[in-house]
Amino acid sequence: DADVTQTPRNRITKTGKRIMLECSQTKGHDRMYWYRQDPGLGLRLIYYSFDVKDINKGEISDGYSVSRQAQAKFSLSLESAIPNQTALYFCATSDSKSQGSYEQYFGPGTRLTVT
Amino acid sequence: KQEVTQIPAALSVPEGENLVLNCSFTDSAIYNLQWFRQDPGKGLTSLLLIQSSQREQTSGRLNASLDKSSGRSTLYIAASQPGDSATYLCAVGNYGQNFVFGPGTRLSVLP
Numbered sequence: 001d002a003d004v005t006q007t008p009r010n011r012i013t014k015t016g017k018r019i020m021l022e023c024s025q026t027k028g029h030d031r032m033y034w035y036r037q038d039p040g041l042g043l044r045l046i047y048y049s050f051d052v053k054d055i056n057k058g059e060i061s062d063g064y065s066v067s068r069q070a071q072a073k074f075s076l077s078l079e080s081a082i083p084n085q086t087a088l089y090f091c092a093t094s095d096s097k098s099q100g101s102y103e104q105y106f107g108p109g110t111r112l113t114v115t
Numbered sequence: 116k117q118e119v120t121q122i123p124a125a126l127s128v129p130e131g132e133n134l135v136l137n138c139s140f141t142d143s144a145i146y147n148l149q150w151f152r153q154d155p156g157k158g159l160t161s162l163l164l165i166q167s168s169q170r171e172q173t174s175g176r177l178n179a180s181l182d183k184s185s186g187r188s189t190l191y192i193a194a195s196q197p198g199d200s201a202t203y204l205c206a207v208g209n210y211g212q213n214f215v216f217g218p219g220t221r222l223s224v225l226p
Binding site (some may be wrong): 033035040041042044048056058059062087088090092101102103104105106108109111113 | 119146147149151156157158160161164166180204206208210213214215216217219
């Protein structure tokens, strides 16, 4: 089984709908991240969490919210989806106990289309 | 604010060539730099990670170097193969505790 999983893998939704993307990990890492990827723009950080009680905004948090339900679960919500949130979304993890390397491990991604 | 650039944006080479991909960053106060490979529509696969105290890392035909003072990293691929065709991304870990990605280099290795 994959260490970092994301559900759903693909989603088409309409403008104004609320949608939640979920991320689970079995790596035992304490840090989790949400990114979005747009063609030509690379990956941009939306939110990150260093533990269950620590949530931080990233570069592009407007229009998004997150919930860290447990160390292994980190969800991203779009309260009212808009077409420019159409993108590929990635969850990632890293381990603060990794002797300073903080290597990131990525999930397979969720392709979201907002019509 | 950290900015990361990658040159070239795209590269096409014949099979067997050695090649170098470049990553530049503006703020040298980093704690690591990680190179990834991404196949079209797929997730990111970690290739190499260099901690700030290191100068290079090697894995098989891949070698990554880091020069913090000049804000540069290179990924060297030896004896390229068609299976190396993908987009290569570098990501810089900052002491602001977040990661900044470059836009990527799209590599095509022709048989």
